[in-house]
Amino acid sequence: MAKLQMLSFEDDDIVARRIKEKSNHCDVAHLYVATYGICQVILQELSPIDLDGNGRLTICANVEKQNVSPGYKNWKGVFNVSTYDLDRDASRRLYEFKEFGEKFEEYVANLVLDVLTEIDEINGGKNRLAQRRDGIMQNLRDCGFEKKILLERYSKLSRDRKHRALVYNCFGQRIGDALKVEIVDTATGEVVASKWDEELPRCADSHKSSINKTGWDGDTFRISIGRPEPFDSILVELTPNQIH
Numbered sequence: 610m611a612k613l614q615m616l617s618f619e620d621d622d623i624v625a626r627r628i629k630e631k632s633n634h635c636d637v638a639h640l641y642v643a644t645y646g647i648c649q650v651i652l653q654e655l656s657p658i659d660l661d662g663n664g665r666l667t668i669c670a671n672v673e674k675q676n677v678s679p680g681y682k683n684w685k686g687v688f689n690v691s692t693y694d695l696d697r698d699a700s701r702r703l704y705e706f707k708e709f710g711e712k713f714e715e716y717v718a719n720l721v722l723d724v725l726t727e728i729d730e731i732n733g734g735k736n737r738l739a740q741r742r743d744g745i746m747q748n749l750r751d752c753g754f755e756k757k758i759l760l761e762r763y764s765k766l767s768r769d770r771k772h773r774a775l776v777y778n779c780f781g782q783r784i785g786d787a788l789k790v791e792i793v794d795t796a797t798g799e800v801v802a803s804k805w806d807e808e809l810p811r812c813a814d815s816h817k818s819s820i821n822k823t824g825w826d827g828d829t830f831r832i833s834i835g836r837p838e839p840f841d842s843i844l845v846e847l848t849p850n851q852i853h
Contacts, residue, residue, distance in 0.1 A: 612657045615665040618644040623673040624704060640670055643709050645812040647717045649780040653756045654748060660725065661732045665690040668724055670700040681728050693724045709782055714754040722746060755781035763823040763832065771795055772847065774830040776823060785810030790830060790845045804845045
């Protein structure tokens with residue numbers, strides 16, 4: 610059975626079109642972008658989890674779409690994905706938020722956990738999400754709805770052993786799903802330089818699996834991304850005052 614690998618929201622098409630036009634097509638995936646990082650934090654908190662044998666779950670907003678029956682649909686055998694259609698009240702509430710702060714994170718996290726718990730119960734409750742829900746929610750609050758996971762395989766000590774480059778996969782509403790490099794002074798533990806892989810939030814599948822290699826070249830740490838050939842890279846260069 611497949612583990613759940615992708616969890617995301619999908620806009621109501623009619624509302625999304627209105628938002629796109631109002632923003633001059635700058636906001637082209639409103640709910641998807643706003644909720645992406647929160648979904649990834651929840652997924653990391655629960656992983657690995659086999660929810661219903663499908664690798665993807667999409668939670669769909671329904672405000673103005675017609676002939677939609679709210680609830681869970683398992684498309685296994687057709688698309689091998691699952692969908693959950695929200696009712697109008699929950700969908701409207703998502704669009705009412707003008708800021709994506711703590712209240713929004715709380716609402717989205719509670720909504721996602723309600724959906725996951727319902728699907729788990731429909732499929733036999735093997736993950737015991739109904740019993741674990743309150744504890745999971747508290748864990749999310751405790752971490753501030755953000756996750757920072759060290760990728761030890763790609764973290765490297767400099768040749769002179771004075772600095773260590775730490776590579777992290779980070780998740781959160783303001784982050785999305787992004788890579789971050791922190792250069793640490795091994796003598797003091799102080800972070801002397803850091804860099805994200807690109808503009809945040811990064812709302813795409815994690816590309817940690819596409820890291821080609823990492824390593825030091827003098828005072829510069831490089832991550833090469835892309836297989837079989839590197840298509841992108843992250844460079845973190847230490848300035849003279851950061852080198853002892």
